[in-house]
Amino acid sequence: NQERLDAKRKAWEEGTWVREAALAHAQKQLARKVA
DSSP states (O other), X not given: XXXXXXXXXXXXXXXXXXXXXXXXXXXXXXXXXXX
């Protein structure tokens, strides 16, 4: 059970990192389009 909790937390943290990276990339694309 503890292993499952650790895996879930790790997956959530990785998912958060992916969303933040995608968001930053999208904002850069948007800024390039505007400029």
